[in-house]
Amino acid sequence: MKEKKELECLDISFLNKGISRRDFMKYCGLVAATLGLEASFIPRIAQALEEGQRPPIVWLHFAGCTACTEAFLRSSDPFVDDIILGVASVEYHETIMAPSGQLATDRLKNALTQYAGEFICICEGAIPTADNGVYGMVGGKTMLQIAKDVCPKAKAVIALGTCASFGGLPAAEGNLTGAKSIHTALGGYPTINIPGCPPNPINLVSTIVTYLLNGEFPLLDDLGRPIFAYGTTNHSACYRRGTGVCLYDLGCRGPETYLNCSTAKFNLGSSWPVQADAPCYGCSQPDFWDKPGGFYNYNGTRGPGPL
Amino acid sequence: MASKIVIDPVTRIEGHLRMETEVTGGFVSNAWSTGTLFRGVEVILKNRDPRDAWMLTQRICGVCTYVHGVTSIRSVENALGLTVPDNARTVRNLLMGAQYVHDHIIHFYALHLLDWVDITRALAADPATAVTIDRQICSTRTRDAAYFTAVKDKLAGFVGSGQLGPFANGYWGHAGYKLSPEMSLVMMANYLEALRFQVQIIKMHAILGGKNPHPQSLLIGGVTPDLDFTLGRLTEFQSLCTEAKSFVDTYYLPDATAIAAIYGQPENGGYGAIGSCNNLLCFGEFPQTADEPASLFFPRGAIFGKATGNVQSVNVADITEHVARSWYEGSTPHNPAQGDTVPVYSGIDLDEKYSWLKAPRYNGQPMEVGPLARVMVAYGQGMGAMVAAVNTFLSATFLTLPQMYSTIGRTSARAIETKVIADAMADWIAELIVVKNNPLRESFTMQAAGSGVALNEAPRGALGHWLNYSDTKIDNYQMVVPSTWNFGPRDDANVAGPVEQALIGTPVANDQKPLEILRVIHSFDPCIACAVHLVNLTGDEEVNINVL
Numbered sequence: 057m058k059e060k061k062e063l064e065c066l067d068i069s070f071l072n073k074g075i076s077r078r079d080f081m082k083y084c085g086l087v088a089a090t091l092g093l094e095a096s097f098i099p100r101i102a103q104a105l106e107e108g109q110r111p112p113i114v115w116l117h118f119a120g121c122t123a124c125t126e127a128f129l130r131s132s133d134p135f136v137d138d139i140i141l142g143v144a145s146v147e148y149h150e151t152i153m154a155p156s157g158q159l160a161t162d163r164l165k166n167a168l169t170q171y172a173g174e175f176i177c178i179c180e181g182a183i184p185t186a187d188n189g190v191y192g193m194v195g196g197k198t199m200l201q202i203a204k205d206v207c208p209k210a211k212a213v214i215a216l217g218t219c220a221s222f223g224g225l226p227a228a229e230g231n232l233t234g235a236k237s238i239h240t241a242l243g244g245y246p247t248i249n250i251p252g253c254p255p256n257p258i259n260l261v262s263t264i265v266t267y268l269l270n271g272e273f274p275l276l277d278d279l280g281r282p283i284f285a286y287g288t289t290n291h292s293a294c295y296r297r298g299t300g301v302c303l304y305d306l307g308c309r310g311p312e313t314y315l316n317c318s319t320a321k322f323n324l325g326s327s328w329p330v331q332a333d334a335p336c337y338g339c340s341q342p343d344f345w346d347k348p349g350g351f352y353n354y355n356g357t358r359g360p361g362p363l
Numbered sequence: 364m365a366s367k368i369v370i371d372p373v374t375r376i377e378g379h380l381r382m383e384t385e386v387t388g389g390f391v392s393n394a395w396s397t398g399t400l401f402r403g404v405e406v407i408l409k410n411r412d413p414r415d416a417w418m419l420t421q422r423i424c425g426v427c428t429y430v431h432g433v434t435s436i437r438s439v440e441n442a443l444g445l446t447v448p449d450n451a452r453t454v455r456n457l458l459m460g461a462q463y464v465h466d467h468i469i470h471f472y473a474l475h476l477l478d479w480v481d482i483t484r485a486l487a488a489d490p491a492t493a494v495t496i497d498r499q500i501c502s503t504r505t506r507d508a509a510y511f512t513a514v515k516d517k518l519a520g521f522v523g524s525g526q527l528g529p530f531a532n533g534y535w536g537h538a539g540y541k542l543s544p545e546m547s548l549v550m551m552a553n554y555l556e557a558l559r560f561q562v563q564i565i566k567m568h569a570i571l572g573g574k575n576p577h578p579q580s581l582l583i584g585g586v587t588p589d590l591d592f593t594l595g596r597l598t599e600f601q602s603l604c605t606e607a608k609s610f611v612d613t614y615y616l617p618d619a620t621a622i623a624a625i626y627g628q629p630e631n632g633g634y635g636a637i638g639s640c641n642n643l644l645c646f647g648e649f650p651q652t653a654d655e656p657a658s659l660f661f662p663r664g665a666i667f668g669k670a671t672g673n674v675q676s677v678n679v680a681d682i683t684e685h686v687a688r689s690w691y692e693g694s695t696p697h698n699p700a701q702g703d704t705v706p707v708y709s710g711i712d713l714d715e716k717y718s719w720l721k722a723p724r725y726n727g728q729p730m731e732v733g734p735l736a737r738v739m740v741a742y743g744q745g746m747g748a749m750v751a752a753v754n755t756f757l758s759a760t761f762l763t764l765p766q767m768y769s770t771i772g773r774t775s776a777r778a779i780e781t782k783v784i785a786d787a788m789a790d791w792i793a794e795l796i797v798v799k800n801n802p803l804r805e806s807f808t809m810q811a812a813g814s815g816v817a818l819n820e821a822p823r824g825a826l827g828h829w830l831n832y833s834d835t836k837i838d839n840y841q842m843v844v845p846s847t848w849n850f851g852p853r854d855d856a857n858v859a860g861p862v863e864q865a866l867i868g869t870p871v872a873n874d875q876k877p878l879e880i881l882r883v884i885h886s887f888d889p890c891i892a893c894a895v896h897l898v899n900l901t902g903d904e905e906v907n908i909n910v911l
Contacts, residue, residue: 123425123576137558154533157370190708322574332573333587
């Protein structure tokens, strides 16, 4: 375990914030399951969170649609109120923060100095780069400049969602703004990519918990995606695989989509697209909007599908 | 002597908004609204299969998720002359209704509430007194002093840690906050409850839509669910509707009513007389049969000059979109169905061009869209449920009907319509369960070329998509979106947009902490990712949107 600066003891913070021990252990269990850890890791996760620092987070919104923030609000075990009032110290987040204008910008500036080298920077949305980045501005600065100013000061940069990870919709064919991923817009800056349109929040939270547990972020694939969530395809664990009701002939991209929707599911484990008979369209893959042939085969039928 | 206040970024909204105001003698005397992000989704849509468009358009906005998907699907169905089966219509109404309930609750508590509630006041509350206040706000609440002590301790621990996170640098202590410590504590408890509740209630979208955000069960001709469309799942949905109705009746609507009762009074700021727009536009929503607009549960209509009793019919041919003050090339009026638009950024010049948003006008007039438009159009047309809910609200707050045209009226209308929708959803799901075995989709033959239009009411207001395609590829895709109506700039006649007009006369006690301005802005529930788009692909000064 790397030496960490004690900013605040999470154990006290959890008790003070009224999160019951039972809820807390339950959340450690869900995170452990997502990370593929054995049950014996659960006490270790709890210990890491209790004894570790409360990580400062700076959340930047670029050329996006805010679905990634909304997905984060759907977090369960831990719930978002536990996260923003307990687990993390959310220093800057335009969707929920109290101040506007200069007083909001001051919070960003404060984080860059007070937490230099310590804060986790979560970026949502792509970065417009054409014409010196004028297509996206916040507080009188281009998003490109903001990213250049903030990201190098972070402990790590998480590109949340397909837009930040790979460019996403604003970068799709025909775009006029030169929208790019965080990594590309910053000239090859290393980012932890958590794609999805939007991503399952459990993948973001588990990534952060891994950092708290180990002092390091999880292993990444060659596209910068955590292997625990993006190491296997949706098809590999799909409950319709090998049945007579597979959606492959309808255009389902499950076999080529590295993502964990079929196991983690969404919204308190309620469902996922295939369960609603909606084929997967591969939203964690780069350039998925532009794959030739469109999304669905409108003449297709449910059937056996590939094994 | 005038001062200028620039608020950039405006937070607790969706998207990227800059608001500049001129303040003279302590009141806003002028305002300029600027959207600061351009993505150009309409250009990206060109040459794509119109049947796929809904997946891209849904990503216009993740807060207004679902709505751009369904409107796009409907524009293609309109082009094909396709009517969806009754059950598909019901499922779509339930998905839309669930979106309203969820979206409005998040807006009131997570985005707007801190404009009305000083979190630091809650720390001085007496928990036993808070119980009394809680039950005055709604008599069916059952929370006790131990509950409020726990909330107070949670907040105190958080504030005491010195790391206030998202609450740091708030305008705490501003004299414009008028709630007692106990009411502040009650409201902050509900802020936390709402954040928790919305996770639960949005399961409705997962059940019928596969997931949220960005449900995936839309299909041209209907909706996709099949194997999972069981009595068990529909009963689960029904339970969630019951929970939603309970939350709205016990928490959301009473809280909004309590806040309106206080802040509507002149001695508390008089927000029943601040932030007013004269004109309202509503396309209507929740069709009950294939017949639109006749069967729309929320009726279609337009109100001019606050004449609630004189609701006008709506002719979408009379919609125009101006680019005179927006960062696009502009020349002569042209049909929006042809041509190309070039975005041209020239910096903020308040006397020339200053926004990525365009300026929609109806009969040449700026129109407010959104909950207030829906509520007043429905009221003016005598819709029973809306009349009852509005009258109940007015009695409880001692506000008058004309005072609905205001900041507090707008915020309250959002809660009032949520109650009406939650009540209706109980009926819709009960009926759906009875006929659940009927078809959910209809097959169709794609035509190589066509034109279509679809009108909806997203939670933030009137929404329209216009489609032109040939060779099964989109030639032209147009969207006129709620926040463009509300937050667009001046037009070519220099007439200001709705929020720019609404802000005039707003008092400002402290230029550094423009709480009053934010109250007006947030009452509109801005969604700027939605608002910025290319409509006119010719780069014209004025664009006529024709029904095709």
